[in-house]
Every structure is written in C-alpha cells, then in structure tokens.
Amino acid sequence: MAEKVGVYVCHCGSNIAGKVDVEDVAKWAGEKVKDVAVSRDYKFMCSSLGQKLVEDDIREQGLTRVVVAACSPHLHEKTFRRACSNAGLNPYLMEMTNIREHCSWVHKDRAAATEKARSLVSASIERVKFQEPLEPMFVDVNRATLVIGGGIAGLQATLELADAGYPVYLVERQPSIGGHMAQFDKTFPTLDCSACILTPKMSEVGQHENVTLLTYAELEEVSGSVGNFKVRIRQKARHVVFDDCTGCGICVEKCPRKVLDTEFEAGMGNRKAIYMPFPQAVPRVPVIDTESCIWFERQKCRACEKLCPTNAIDFDQEDEMIEIEVGNIIMATGWDAFDTRKIPQYGYGRLANVYTSLEFERLCNAAGPTNGKIVLRDGKTEPKSVAIVHCVGSRDERHNPYCSGICCMASLKLGHLVLEKTDAEVYSFYIDMRTNQKNYEEFYQRLLGEGMRFVRGKVAEVTDAARKPSEQGKLIVQCEDTLVGRQQRFPVDMVILMGAIEPQVDAREMGLKCGISCSMEGWYTERHPKLDPVATMTDGIFVAGACQGPKDIPASVAQGAAAAARVAGMITKGKVMIEPIVASIDEEGCSGCRICNNLCPYNAIEYDAEAKVSRVITALCKGCGTCVSACPAGAIRGAHFSDRQIFAEIQGALWDAWQPRGGASEEAEAVPVSAP
C-alpha cells in the first residue's frame, strides 16, 4: 500500500525563506513527488500553529508519514515527534530535513539553494517511506552522581546535589580540594578574601554525609550510558593510611626533605616531601611525594613513620582501583596556566623580576611564602614600579586566539593590591579593557581613581638592555602607547605577566574517556552555546566551570549550580528515555566471527559461546552503526538506519539525475537494496 506523506517546509522567518524559495519547494513536492498527499509551507513550523497543521493533517487526511524541512533536528526533532505522537502517528515515522544550517545559511545563490532544498526534501520523502514505527525504551536513573574536579565549580555542583539529598562522589587529582581559587589572595570586584569564602565550602564538602570525597585520585575509565555509568577511579597511593591519620601534621613538620612547591605555591615557596598543599587542606591527610622522599630515593630516613603517633605511614601502599556506579557525571576539571616561557621576549625565566600572575597571587597572599609582603626575588626589596602585562598568550594567533576573559579584572585586582600594600607606581598595558559583568566597570573606575596608570598597547618586549642611565638596573617595558601613537619605554622594577587561561593539558584525553568532545583549543563542547550551556552531546555528562571555556568565579559557581540542577532533574524524574535507535543481530546470519565484539565503542555486544552468536545489549547500544558496517555477513541491522532507508535517501537526493522527468519512486523499487 502506498504511503501518504505530508511535507512541511518552514520559512523560519527569513532565515530559510531569505535564500530558499520555500513556496516553490513545497509546491514542487506536492505536485511532482509521488506519494505526497499534502505539502505546505509555513512561516514558523515550530510555533504551536505550525505544529497544529501537522497534527490536523495526520488526523484529517490520514497521513502515514511526515517530512518537516526546517532547521537542525538538534533543535526541533523532539517538537515534531511530539506533534506526531499527539495525533496518533508513531514519532519515528517523521523525518526532519535541515534546510537551514545545511542550506540557506551556507549558500548565497537563491536558485541554487532552492535546488538543493528540493534535493534534501526529496531525499527525506524517499527515506521516510521506509521508516518503521519504533518504541522508545526507559531505564532507571542511578541516584548517585560523579563530579570530576574539586575546584569552585565542582564544589558548588557537589554541594547543590548533596544538600538536595543525593549521593555524590567527588574526584580530585590533587591531595586537597580547592582548586585555583585556594591560591588567590583576594577576589574581584568585591576584594573579599578568597580563602575566607572558599574554605567554608571546602569543609562542608569534606564533612557532608552525602559526599564521598576521593582526593589524589584520577578518572580511569567510564562505561555504560546515561542513568547507569560504571566508573573506574585510580586512588593514587598517599602512603598515608587515610582512616588512621588524624592530620596532626607532625610528619610534615619533621620531614627533613624540603622541595620547591611548583603546584600550590607556583614555585614561590617550598613544601616537604610529605605534605598537605596548604593549611586549610581538605582532607587533612598528607601525601608522600615519592619523587622527592628520601626513603624512595635511597632507602633511608623513615622519620615520618617513626614519629607518627597513629602509625598511619605506609611506605608499601599501592595505587588502588575503585569502581563506582553513577547515573550522571559532571566534568569540572578547570583550567591550566599558559607557559609564559613560550614568549621569550617577555623574559620570564631569564629576567628574575618577571612574574606570572599565579606567582604574584602567592606573593601577595597573606598565607603565602612572604606573608603577603610584595618584594622582588631578592626577598627584601619592595618594588617602586610594577608593570602588569595583559594578553600574554591570549588574543594571539600564535598561541591562543581567544580572549581569556578574566585577566583584565584580575589585573585590576592585582594593581589594587600593589597600590594598597606598597608605594609603587602601577602600569597596566592593555589592548582593550574588558569589564562587562556586574560591578566590574565600577571596579575599573575605582582603580582609575586610585592612580593605576593605563597604557593602551600590547607590550613588545621586556628587556634589561638599558639605553640610558635612568634605565640602568631596571626592567624596561617597551611598547607603543597607541593612544599617543609613539613608541615608549617604561623602566620598572617588577613585571607581572597575565598568562592565558588554557584547557588542562589532558582535557582531550579526559573528554574521550567520557565520550564528550572538545573545541579546537581543548574546551569541552556544550550541547548548545546559548540554550544548553552545561549539557553535552552525550546524555548524562554535564560540564561546569572553566573546562568549558575561560571563566571567573561567579560564572563557574553559576555553572556548577546549573549542572547540578540538570542532574537533580534527571534523578527526580527517575527514568530516562533511551532512543530505540539500536543495532540488532540476525542470529541466523551471524557466523560468530566476533569482529563486532571488539569494534563496539560502548562494549554493547556480548558473545554467546554456547549458541556461537553475538548479541547486542540494547541498553548499552548507542546506535552508532560501527558493527553494522563491519559485519562481514551483513547480519547486523541498525534500526532507523537500514540499508534500504539510506539507499532510498540517496536516490531521493539525486532525484533529478535519477529520473529527470518526474516522480522518483517507481525507479526506487528497481534499486538493488538489501532487504531490511
């Protein structure tokens, strides 16, 4: 029996109609393409009136198939599936064709774009006729959530969920939670003490009954899918028995080996071989750094072991694998600092008094190595002039083309601290001042009033090559003052480089483990940049904070809370729909060769050794089609992507070549397609 197809071509205001003659496409489909019972164009198909058109036609005209030619299915496939359902048609008998992103937005020539739109519509008409009714499946959602990363975004997400009564696993690779925020002295624009507002959240997480805190631990592997992820976590050996340690700190105090702390102190201070990164660390359980511990180096010492009052030191401790099951995952893995050595003309590493912003944060932190005294590398001289260099590795095609977003405000904050704590002059070398959040511009105005000097020009170089006596012994910052239009040299005592905010070095690798993708730079890609900023294209995996793009504290907190809200919604609902677009194996045709078993990226195919056939575990299958194309016997079929559907779609796309004078479907029958 011939199908009755309804075709709906959307104008999308002028988004599509501006480049595609939608009326012509609809008219052509109605008149020239076989089996089309109704064909309409409409200003906004996604409006309730547009949806009603579809529903009414299904009911009144008895449509058996629907094609909607509009925007991306990412945006409105759900809308039109629902409309079909409402009118009693199985939602999988609707096909959406994208004539906006794939056509009107990328073409200039109206006639050619219209021709392409016809082709796309024709392809969908031919395909939809072979589509089959499918029934979605539902699985229960595990109430536990995994949060990866214990910086401010991860802490916020953890607390939101834990306070709502849901169990949370928080995994952090450092010995303590707290992230970069724990390193800062003050926060902009309010200048409240960073530790004062962060540590309450840290200890709350540390003591929360719903939180399982796994610090000094790394994500190893994620399997399963939304609602039911299985996660393997490597608990790195602390060499301190967690449950026995009271956090008294005697081991740290007595450890004879002092090493440069390149992590928390950014190289500005020392720590011991057994250490807690900072006094308010959570948990208060130290770790032994085996790279610098004397025992691990030459089997001597063991001072910590001898002096520990609870015998908590265990030199033989090994890494441990922990397996957990969670329903959802929130990635909050944060950012890394740009290596300022990559710009040698700024002298970092060569000129002593050139600092990175993180080094300077530690320098002016009251709990830092100088107790907050701003001094040069000699440890005693207070600078009389300080230059703050913006955009170091940001807005630069050679390094990172993007704006790091937070450095302008951070520069103002650092400038304020210098002015407050010293008598130094402060210069800020900027390209554009970007202060566009609540109370940020006011903070800029405040610093203008406080006497910070602003020079509009990207710094060309920082050098110690003096040209005149007044430059002797100084660092000279050379740039063009672009507002004056002249090259200038500024002799200063100290230079602070505002390095770019970069993705974590292993961001891409971590993303792969969870099945989410990164931008070119390495930021995690959100599901929609405006309307779905914390979800990803993988259901059940969410992102929060700077791992998704440079972000300041307020924005990271907002995202942490937003991701938690999305997860809470999933848990409350209790069940999650799984698309019935899965593979199935025809056991008659399966030779038991097992090629598909290893190829499946989701471990969704198991082998039945008795029956000597492979079987798909439907709950794990994502319908990617890898096995379908790999099966040498052609025994695997992907629902909603059968050979027959795909060949028909191709044939429809080539309608004019296939049959220059009219309807395509008679020929379609003659195409050698493998039977569904």
Add this chain to the structure above:
Amino acid sequence: MVADTPSDNRSKFLRDVIADTPEGERIVHCLQCGSCGGSCPNGAEMNYTPRAVIAMIAADRREEVLTSNTMWQCVSCYFCTSRCPQDIPITEIMYALKRMSIREGKARKTDAPALAKTFTDLVEKYGRSFEFGIASRYLLFNRPMSMLKSSGMGMSMFAKGRLALTPTRIRQVKQLRAIINKARELSQHD
C-alpha cells in the same frame, strides 16, 4: 548566518595594499594592539607607527601614508611580522607601500629609493652588486657631504682589501636581463 565577504565597502587604498601584498588579506584582522609599533627598532623615528599606518590605510588616507617616512625607516628586521598576534605580514606591507610610493611619485622625504635604484641598476649591468660601486655612485649623487665623512672608513676598508673596485660580471648577463625585462613587462605597474 554566514557573513558575506565585505569586499565592496573597503577603502580603495586598503584594497590596493591587499592586492600588492602576499597574504595581505590578514591586514583586516588588525587589533590595533601596537605590537609592531612597539617592536620596531626605528619606530621612534617614524612619522606614523606601523599600527597607525594600518589604521590610516583602512581610513583611505593615501596621501599622508605614501608621503610619510614610515616605510623608508623600515629596516626589514621582521620583528613586527614575527610578533604580530594576528599574523599580519607587516614587513611585506612596508615593501608594498615603498613600491606604491615610488610608483605614484610620492617618495620625497628619503634617499632610500635612490639607493635602491643605484643598487638594482648595478645588478642589471653586471649580475652582481659590489659595495664600492653602490657607495660611490649613490653617495656622490645623493649625499656628497656624507661621502667625505665616510671616506676615512672607506680608505680603511680599501686597505683591508674589503672594497672591490670592479664588480664580478656573470657570464649570462643577457639571460638575466631577459628575465628582468620579461618580469618588468608582466608586472602590471612598471
């Protein structure tokens, strides 16, 4: 929406500079950050910094740019190019401005075009260049006073055997000239 190429509303001067500079299209990405002006070893001597020149090109201020000394102060050190965060071939733009300035008869403030001409005339005559010929002719015709001042140094160079009085002539000067003449004929401007 995909942005259309804004080819029509750009200034005439900008279009000309882009056409005359390999990879010149990058110029429209200038952030006006001043890396070039800050890096230039001769930046302090320029009428306008390279950054300002780029802004002036976009603003169609042809006369001011082509009569300025900016491009003639360029020593082709490539610091601007190497440091430009937007990958703009600034040194090459300076060469393009030199060519336009000569072509349009606007290079008045400098002896550089004369030096360039002296140099290339010799190459076309002999196939190779030699310092003495360049220095003597160029200075004699353009800066006779300077010739007197540097004659002491010239004598020392001569004494050290470092000033050749006659150039080496290549065998295939005719072939070279044929290539040059053809290239000159093919270049749209000369």
Add this chain to the structure above:
Amino acid sequence: MKYAYYPGCSLEAGSAAYDKSVRAVLEQLGVELDELDDWNCCGATEYFSQNELVATSVIARNLALVDGEHDQLVAPCAACFLNLKKTDKLLSEQPVMKGKVDEALAAGGLSYRPGRVRVRHLLDMLYTDIGQEAIRAKVVQPLNGLRVAPYYGCQIVRPLNGFDNPEYPMKMDEMFEWLGAEVVDYPVKAHCCGGHMTQISEPEAFELIRRLLQSADEYQADVILCMCPMCQLNLDAYQGRVNGHFGTSFKLPIVFFTQLLGVALGIEMKKLGFGKELVSAEPVIRSKLDGSSVGAAT
C-alpha cells in the same frame, strides 16, 4: 654530504673573510660544497622595494640554476638566505605570481618547480646536519676562556628560519658551548644592526649599532660573532664612527662565527680571513686562548 653553495655578492669582496672561513671549515669537516655556477645577486631588500615580480624572478633564476645533482642550497648571508627561501615559498603559495615568474624565467630559457630546492642557512646545516658529535670530534683548540657574544641579527631567524626561535635563538650559543667558549647570554642578540640605514640615515643607524655594542660590552664579551655580512660590516666598519658620534670607546672585535669555529678546529688564522676586520680580533683570541694550539691542524 653535498650542498650547492650560494656565497652572495658580499662574500666576494667586503666579507671575503666569511667566504674564506666557510670553505676552510667545511673542508675540515669533510663537507662537499659546490658553488652554484653563474649565480646572480639576490637583490637584497632593494628589488622588493621597487618591483615584487622582478625581485622574485631575479632570485628564482638562482633556484633554477641548481642542477639535478643537488637538492639543498646553502646560503651564509642573511639577505640571500631569506630572499631565496621567501621566493621558494611565494612561488609555492601564490599561483598567479608563479605563473608570471615561470614566464619570466622562460624568457631566459629556465624553469623552476617550487619546493625542489631546500634553502638552508649555513648555521642550520652545521648545527643540524653535521651536528655536535662530529664537530666536537674535530676540535683541537677548545675556546675555553674566550667570552663570545653570538649575534644572530634579523633575517636569518625571522620570519622563515624554521630551525631556531625567532625571538631568542640559541643554536649558535649551543655550538660555541660545544667548542668550550664562554657564551654571553645578552638580551639583544637578535636585534637589528641597522641594515642599510647606514647608507640612508646615519644617526638612526649609529643608534642601533650602539645598542648592540653596548649590551655585548656590558656583558664583557671579548668578541661578537656574526653570521651576516651586513651585520659584520655595520658593527665593525662603523664602530669608530659610532664611538665618535656618541663619545664612546668600544673596541669590540667583530668576526664571522665560522672564523672562530675554524680556530677551534685548529685551522690557521690566516686561512680564516682574520686581519680583514677593522677592530683586530687576533690579539684577544691569542691572549685568551692557549696560543700554542691555534692553527695546529694546518
């Protein structure tokens, strides 16, 4: 190893010491260097200031002259190196220009396929192809005690070098550490020597030269090592006039890096072109080094 060699005009007269020392050093290292037959001037920066197509065609003639026996062309001079490399790149990337250059070359009966010849700078070739081990094995007169300031200038390291950092190059520094010298890490080693400004506007040029001399002097260098004829000329021949202009008293010998490399390899100083520099280098070299082995290999 076999290379086509493009000495460039400066090495014929003004910088004969460079040519002499290049040939002597490479012979000592067993590298075959075949001078490109009938090469012509690269035009320095002067053709590009007048006519881009003529500039590239003149340079392309040299690339076209490299015979089938060679696929690498070594140039010691900065301007020559950059022009040859830049032209090869332009011809690869600018099809319209390539079409016209093809036509111009054809008028002289020549042709060139972009990318056929790999243009190398001498320093890159010595550092990368010959390498530390082979060079160290031939050192007979270590340069211990001699403070050298490697000077890279501009056009070898920018914009196309592909073998060293354009802002803070290190390859010559490393090479002279192999040879035992005390290498001075001074901040202006890749800054400009003034180029042709000495011919156009002396005050500006003198200032640029002074900055280099002053920095090397502050770092107590015994000698500045050059790898470009223009740099050597400006720093050496104009040193007296710079002193006159600023009332300074610099007396810094400026030599080509191959000259001092030759000393380390034990080649006689005379064969390396010493004595042609206006600020004499020989006294400081002989006094700092244990004179007995200088020139011992010959």
